[in-house]
Amino acid sequence: MKIITYLAFTFLSILIQFCVMDYIQEKIQTEETPKLDVTTQKQILSDLLKNISSKPHALYYRTHDVMSRSLKNTSPSRIYSNSSMSDVNLGTTEGTTTIFDVLYDENTSDTEATTETTTEMYTTSTEFDNFTEITFFETKNQSSSFPSTIPKTKISLHCDCNLLYKVCDINCCCDQDCSDYEHKLFQCHETSKAENKATDGCISHMLDEHRYGGSMLDNLFCVVKTNLPSKRSIKKYDDAPMGTYYKWRNDQQKQKSYEFKKTLYKQADPIWLLKNGIIYYLDFPAPMINNYCTDRVPITFLKEEKIICNVKFKDLEMFNILKTSEEAMVISATNNTFNSTALNCTNLHCINWTILACENGLCTNYNKTYNEASCNENVCTNIALKIDYSFYYYDMKIVNATIKFHLQNTSHVMPLLMQEIGVHFYLVNKSIDYVIELSGNPGYVNGLPVIASYVKTNHTDNFFNNISETWRRMLFPENRNGLCVASNTSHNIVKFGVNKRTKCRYIYTHRTISKKNMCSNIQNEIIGLLKLNNNISISPFGNPHDITDDNWINLLVDVNKQEPIYGEYNENTLKLYCYNLINRLSVTFMFANVNEKSYTGQNKILSATYEVTARNISFNIEDISIVITVDVNFVDLSKPSIVEYAGSPHINIHLPRDFFFPFPQNGCFNMSNMSIVTIYCFVILFLCK
Amino acid sequence: MTKVTNVNSSLAYEILLYLNSFYLGMFFVCEVAMGILKAINVSYPENALWTEAGIFSALCLVEVVRIFLGRRGNLASKKVPVFFSVMLTIPSAIGVCYFLIYQTYILRLEYIWCAVMLMFHALELAFAILFIVTVCKHQQYE
Numbered sequence: 001m002k003i004i005t006y007l008a009f010t011f012l013s014i015l016i017q018f019c020v021m022d023y024i025q026e027k028i029q030t031e032e033t034p035k036l037d038v039t040t041q042k043q044i045l046s047d048l049l050k051n052i053s054s055k056p057h058a059l060y061y062r063t064h065d066v067m068s069r070s071l072k073n074t075s076p077s078r079i080y081s082n083s084s085m086s087d088v089n090l091g092t093t094e095g096t097t098t099i100f101d102v103l104y105d106e107n108t109s110d111t112e113a114t115t116e117t118t119t120e121m122y123t124t125s126t127e128f129d130n131f132t133e134i135t136f137f138e139t140k141n142q143s144s145s146f147p148s149t150i151p152k153t154k155i156s157l158h159c160d161c162n163l164l165y166k167v168c169d170i171n172c173c174c175d176q177d178c179s180d181y182e183h184k185l186f187q188c189h190e191t192s193k194a195e196n197k198a199t200d201g202c203i204s205h206m207l208d209e210h211r212y213g214g215s216m217l218d219n220l221f222c223v224v225k226t227n228l229p230s231k232r233s234i235k236k237y238d239d240a241p242m243g244t245y246y247k248w249r250n251d252q253q254k255q256k257s258y259e260f261k262k263t264l265y266k267q268a269d270p271i272w273l274l275k276n277g278i279i280y281y282l283d284f285p286a287p288m289i290n291n292y293c294t295d296r297v298p299i300t301f302l303k304e305e306k307i308i309c310n311v312k313f314k315d316l317e318m319f320n321i322l323k324t325s326e327e328a329m330v331i332s333a334t335n336n337t338f339n340s341t342a343l344n345c346t347n348l349h350c351i352n353w354t355i356l357a358c359e360n361g362l363c364t365n366y367n368k369t370y371n372e373a374s375c376n377e378n379v380c381t382n383i384a385l386k387i388d389y390s391f392y393y394y395d396m397k398i399v400n401a402t403i404k405f406h407l408q409n410t411s412h413v414m415p416l417l418m419q420e421i422g423v424h425f426y427l428v429n430k431s432i433d434y435v436i437e438l439s440g441n442p443g444y445v446n447g448l449p450v451i452a453s454y455v456k457t458n459h460t461d462n463f464f465n466n467i468s469e470t471w472r473r474m475l476f477p478e479n480r481n482g483l484c485v486a487s488n489t490s491h492n493i494v495k496f497g498v499n500k501r502t503k504c505r506y507i508y509t510h511r512t513i514s515k516k517n518m519c520s521n522i523q524n525e526i527i528g529l530l531k532l533n534n535n536i537s538i539s540p541f542g543n544p545h546d547i548t549d550d551n552w553i554n555l556l557v558d559v560n561k562q563e564p565i566y567g568e569y570n571e572n573t574l575k576l577y578c579y580n581l582i583n584r585l586s587v588t589f590m591f592a593n594v595n596e597k598s599y600t601g602q603n604k605i606l607s608a609t610y611e612v613t614a615r616n617i618s619f620n621i622e623d624i625s626i627v628i629t630v631d632v633n634f635v636d637l638s639k640p641s642i643v644e645y646a647g648s649p650h651i652n653i654h655l656p657r658d659f660f661f662p663f664p665q666n667g668c669f670n671m672s673n674m675s676i677v678t679i680y681c682f683v684i685l686f687l688c689k
Numbered sequence: 690m691t692k693v694t695n696v697n698s699s700l701a702y703e704i705l706l707y708l709n710s711f712y713l714g715m716f717f718v719c720e721v722a723m724g725i726l727k728a729i730n731v732s733y734p735e736n737a738l739w740t741e742a743g744i745f746s747a748l749c750l751v752e753v754v755r756i757f758l759g760r761r762g763n764l765a766s767k768k769v770p771v772f773f774s775v776m777l778t779i780p781s782a783i784g785v786c787y788f789l790i791y792q793t794y795i796l797r798l799e800y801i802w803c804a805v806m807l808m809f810h811a812l813e814l815a816f817a818i819l820f821i822v823t824v825c826k827h828q829q830y831e
Binding site (some may be wrong): 220221222223224225226227228229 | 731734791793794795798801
């Protein structure tokens, strides 16, 4: 066969290929229904590719290979199968002890406990792998099928964003609690949001596989690797603007003008206020180009905000809010508003502000007499550096608008104060305090509280029926001004993935008790403070729905198994010696990214351990106080415990033995060699000269 | 003195080259199709698509020449064409490795195609070397 024949064959292939591609392209454009009764090879290929084109995830690109069906089989070291979960028993792993060794600083001596500082610090937060999927083929007509036609009776699927129990979550298009109206409100039909819904978990892939009957083709068309260059933000300037003169920026042109359109609230609409018959929008301070509150931006409907900026004392937003809340009401347009000419509370839905004053987590109605800000020479009291807006939208109108002032004392001498303003929206008719918040659905979400139960049985029922949030969370003593405070309003909640060390000083106050029992009393109080005497169970998932009591993880420290506590009092030195006093607690959670049932890539707590440390401590009888340390650690078992790095390159160079003495050892050192050496010496001398 | 060579062409080498010639056609068609598919659906960095197209064209050309020389040398029991065929295996394998490792978007399917192609290369290289050795051994001089 000649080379010409090969070339001809190749060109013929190209010709056929272009014909096929041209045909496919025509088919895609015309969107004809696929014909399944094809007989020719060309048609089979065409139908095959057409099926791919109509399937949104036939071809997809993945940056990290953590979450995928393919990894269910290929990477057992990272993904834990269902069967292996129940047998995992990681009571005292090497990883745990390593962490203890690292985190426990033993610098403080036993006898000098009073010199310890009380702090609260975050160690490291666990990182989670992300994955991105890019759909090769755009799905057609997505807007026509989504969202209004989703039946409410549909089986609840994997929905990461559904975190409020029996309450519609804002912008969560897969939340079954949301009505069709709310879906429309979230603009779920928009392509970007619909794509987010589809790519927020691999369950949609699995559904599509069932529909199209097989995943083999999916895998073949996966982009398994990309070699795209790293993104660089290099702006290419045209030559045209060179030599032209620029004007100062006119910010007024950029400011968006808002107009009250007498319609129901839609996303990105500003929150409207009615003041003396005039309607204007609600705004709040925001930084523009630096950290200072130099700008004001409107609070827009369904947009959660959290802004931190620096401001002078007299410009604190709380003063502005107090004035606004007295004069203005929050309004919502109703169905009658559009046709009415006069805008007042007869044809608008008006509500007054609810202002709460919160101190140390406990909120009460704002009382101007008690909660008004006041200053003396050095300190200003009742200053709200943190403000939370909460808008409750229900039945197509804002039914409640609450402002929470988190009051504290501060110095007005300080030139600038840092204020934090948060805006929250809830689609519910009751306070968010009475809504059960999940910590993931179903796997834990990083940063949300770990779900705990303090009852002996029926943990799941207790979680969904218990009104008090305190009994659904793991609470540890909080550091307030260096002292340990354990109350229902404390905020030292164990959050998933957040490694944290809390140090605070516990002061023993019951001096009337005899010296004999003082050590055991101190111990009992510390145990109560750390809740070591409680039976705590931990939910393996952020959504404890359908989790039986057996699957809840029990946390219990048998304090009686510890070394017995005893003490002695020295009257001469006025010192109390307590031996084996527990003052350190470490809670270690082992979690992994698991695939269970139809869920993929969910964070599951596999085990949790309590470990306490006892020390011998001497107290001055005048000041019986001790620093208590609580460590919370999360260990990701999906990742290797030790990351091994490649060692530095080792070059093993051996010089020959006679490198510096190039004369044979046992050879005859004859005259010729001598003459060569002599010549070398002369040459070197000549060169030196 | 005249050099006389025996007819000792390798059947296995011939079969491999024969199969490879058809596989090359399939590889070419599928890669072009996949390239068009990718060009339509994903965005390429500047000039990357043309670079890959150029490399692919060069690869196919080298492959055609390599197979042609290999078959001709094998059937005629001449070591020189086979030697050049072996030499051309190097750029050809590098080209395939480029598509296996370094091209912008690598599909799983392409992994398979390139792996099969490299397998052909490896086997053909082995048989070609065997063939050259055999030819060199059986050379007779009169």
